[in-house]
Amino acid sequence: MKTYVCSVCGFVYDEAKTGxxxxxxxxxxxxxxxxxGKSAFREQVPAAPAAPPPPVEPSHRELSAMELSVICSNLARGCEKQYQDQAAADFARLAAHFRAQAGPAPQADVPALLALLEADLNRAYPQANAAAAEDRGARRALVWSEKVTRMLQYLLERYHQEGPAMLEHTGVYxxxxxxFVFLGDAPSELCPVxxxxxxxxxxAEGRGM
Structure with a gap:
């Protein structure tokens, strides 16, 4: 009998127990x-020696105003969680400044978003994990981030198949x-990640929600 592990939260499906x-x-x-969904599960097998991560190719392109806004917004939230109120306020102001400079967001293209997530999972995370091998805090953040990315991948795959009907009569938290993104009437008592x-x-509130 085999066991399968959810790559998002770590839940183990045991064929022997369920029959x-x-x-x-x-x-x-x-x-x-x-x-x-089922696509997020992986068969549990003995761990093989880890393959070396692909080499990091530094990018020298200038970040867009929207990218800078997102980075500053994330830093503001991080400072808030560490009770660094002044730094959080400063980053929030920077995020608002760059957001005002950004042009209108293009219409979302689900296949393009899925391709970006696939690239993150196949290349970006292995590279980041290798770079953060000696940093326990960074490794924990990367574990959480990768699990959330896999959940987003599953939700986008569903949306690509079902369309806006997927979000009807359900909450998005x-x-x-x-x-981590949860679809349903109310999130579970504890975040699975x-x-x-x-x-x-x-x-979350927005178009179609």
């Missing part, structure tokens, strides 16, 4: 903890600590 082979589960099966309580989730 149901993985292949016989319906395609609509989702992780009971985080809601990720985002963990303010790690970024970073384990903070549900009151750390914020309901």
């Amino acid at each position: 149901i082979p993985w292949e016989e589960l319906p395609e609509g099966f989702t992780c009971p903890l985080c809601g990720a 985002v963990c303010t600590i790690c970024g 970073c384990k903070v309580p549900s009151w750390k989730f914020e309901k």
Whole structure:
């Protein structure tokens, strides 16, 4: 009998315990903890020696105003969590400044977004993990970030298939600590990724929600 591990939250599906082979589960099966689909599960096998990460290719392009706004917004949130109020306010002002300089966002293209997520999972995370090998805090942040990215990949794949109907009659909640996205009436008691309580989730509001 085999076991399969959710790459988002770590839940283990054990064929021996359930009595149901993985292949016989319906395609609509989702992780009971985080809601990720079957595509997020990986068969649990003995760990093989890690392959060396691809070489880092430094980019010298100038960041766009929107990219700078996002970076400053993330830094503001990080400073807020560390109770560095002045730094958080400064980064928030910078984020607002760059956001005002940015042009209108292009229409979202789901296949393009999926390609970017695939590139992050296949190249960016292995490179970042190699660079952060000696930094425990950075490694933890990368673990959380990669799990959230896999959840976003699953949700985008669903949206690509189902369209806007996927968001009808359901809430969208985002963990303010790690970024995990939950679809449903209310988030679980603990975030499946970073384990903070549900009151750390914020309901996302926007077009079609």
